[in-house]
Amino acid sequence: MTDIHHAAAQGFSTQADTYARGRPDYPPALTQWLQDTLGLRASKTVLDLGAGTGKFSKLLQATGATVIAVEPVAAMRAQLSAALPAVQALEGTAEAIPLPDASVDAVVCAQAFHWFANQAAMTEIARVLRPGGRLGLVWNVRDESVDWVAQLTTIMTPYEGDAPRFYKGDWKAVFPADGFGSLELASLPYEHVGPAQQVIVDRVMSVSFIASLPAAEQDKVRAQLQAVIDGSPALAGKAALAFPYRTEAYSCRRL
Numbered sequence: 001m002t003d004i005h006h007a008a009a010q011g012f013s014t015q016a017d018t019y020a021r022g023r024p025d026y027p028p029a030l031t032q033w034l035q036d037t038l039g040l041r042a043s044k045t046v047l048d049l050g051a052g053t054g055k056f057s058k059l060l061q062a063t064g065a066t067v068i069a070v071e072p073v074a075a076m077r078a079q080l081s082a083a084l085p086a087v088q089a090l091e092g093t094a095e096a097i098p099l100p101d102a103s104v105d106a107v108v109c110a111q112a113f114h115w116f117a118n119q120a121a122m123t124e125i126a127r128v129l130r131p132g133g134r135l136g137l138v139w140n141v142r143d144e145s146v147d148w149v150a151q152l153t154t155i156m157t158p159y160e161g162d163a164p165r166f167y168k169g170d171w172k173a174v175f176p177a178d179g180f181g182s183l184e185l186a187s188l189p190y191e192h193v194g195p196a197q198q199v200i201v202d203r204v205m206s207v208s209f210i211a212s213l214p215a216a217e218q219d220k221v222r223a224q225l226q227a228v229i230d231g232s233p234a235l236a237g238k239a240a241l242a243f244p245y246r247t248e249a250y251s252c253r254r255l
Contacts, residue, residue, distance in 0.1 A: 017079070018206045023055055023111070024140050024192035024199070027247050031062055033186055034108075037251050038134040040065040044105040047128065048087075049094055050112030054080035056138065057087050060108065068104065070097055094121035099128045108136040114164045117171035126179045129254040135180065136251050139166050140190065143244035148232040152204060155224045159217075163209045181253040188249070191242040196229045199243040 034040045042064035048057045051069035053076050060067045061084065069084075070092040071077045081089045092098040094109075094116035107125050125135060144150045164170065175183055192199050204210060204225055205218065213221070229235045 018202050018211065021198055021202045021206075023053075023203065023206055024190070024243065024245060025055060026059055026110075026138070026140065027188045027190040029188050030138070030247060030249060031059060033188075033249055034060065034063050034136070037184075037186065037249075038106045038108070038136050040106060045103070046106040046108060047097070047099065047104045049097070049107055049109045049125070050115060051080055051089070052076045052111070054084045054087065054089075056108065056110035057084055061087065065105075068099065070094075070099075095124055097124045097128050101127050102130045104128050104133065105130055106134045106136060108138065110138040111140065113137045114166045114168075114171040117164070117174050119174065122174050122177045122180075126177075126254060131254060133254045134251055135254065136249065137171075138247065138249045140192075140245045140247050141166070143246060146234075146244055148228055148235060149244065151228045151232075152200065152225070155221060155228070156204060156207060156210060159209050159213065159221075161209055175252070177252075179255055181255060183250050183252050186249045186251075188247045190245045190247045192245060193240055193242045195240055196235060196238070199241060200229060200235075201225050203243070 038046070040046055040060065040063035044065040046060050046063075046065045046067055048054075048060055048067060048069045051057050051071045054069060057067050057069050057080060067087045069080055069087050069089045071080060071089065072091065072093045074091070077089050077091065080087065090098050095118070107129055129135065142149050142153065144153055192203075201222060204221065210218065210221055235241055
């Protein structure tokens with residue numbers, strides 16, 4: 001099996017429970033996008049590639065399609081199987097998908113494609129997709145026009161090292177991809193509502209390169225996050241808050 005990035009392997013292995021708690025879900029309107037744009041319904045089969053703890057697999061199930069999840073990190077896969085026992089969860093990577101040729105109608109990568117945006121992965125995705133099938137790429141993007149959200153990014157950025165990041169846009173270099181049509185984008189507003197510990201602290205601590213830090217460094221990050229919460233009039237003393245995102249959903253067709 002192809003090696004995965006050290007930050008993902010270590011961070012997601014040690015903080016799978018934090019990931020499950022802190023990562024946001026997705027806007028309800030995205031279900032319509034899955035049905036209309038990716039064509040998901042009861043007669044279809046969809047692969048959730050880089051499925052993590054199954055947050056997106058749950059949304060895929062709501063379309064009625066048969067869901068297969070592929071995830072390389074055992075701790076993440078265990079969370080997925082516990083939460084969604086009806087989903088077949090397989091060990092594998094984007095460069096070595098354990099499925100037959102032309103076996104799925106859609107492949108979806110949620111919060112994941114930037115980790116494996118390379119030619120080998122695109123070749124494998126094309127292999128398992130049926131002709132006319134769709135590839136969907138989804139990210140929840142923080143709204144950094146909000147001052148306290150921008151402060152969270154300032155805390156995280158010094159630790160990112162060489163970890164692939166969506167915002168850098170490197171993942172787009174594989175497009176246009178052989179055997180695929182052009183990328184189309186749908187953008188939807190979304191808010192993750194909950195207590196600060198969940199939507200801010202757990203969210204940031206679940207980031208791969210933060211989760212892989214030594215314990216003392218993680219404590220420093222938590223202290224900085226708490227300072228943002230305590231120092232922001234929009235956050236301090238609130239039982240629940242809304243973390244603003246924009247959900248970006250890209251799609252292209254297998255020719």
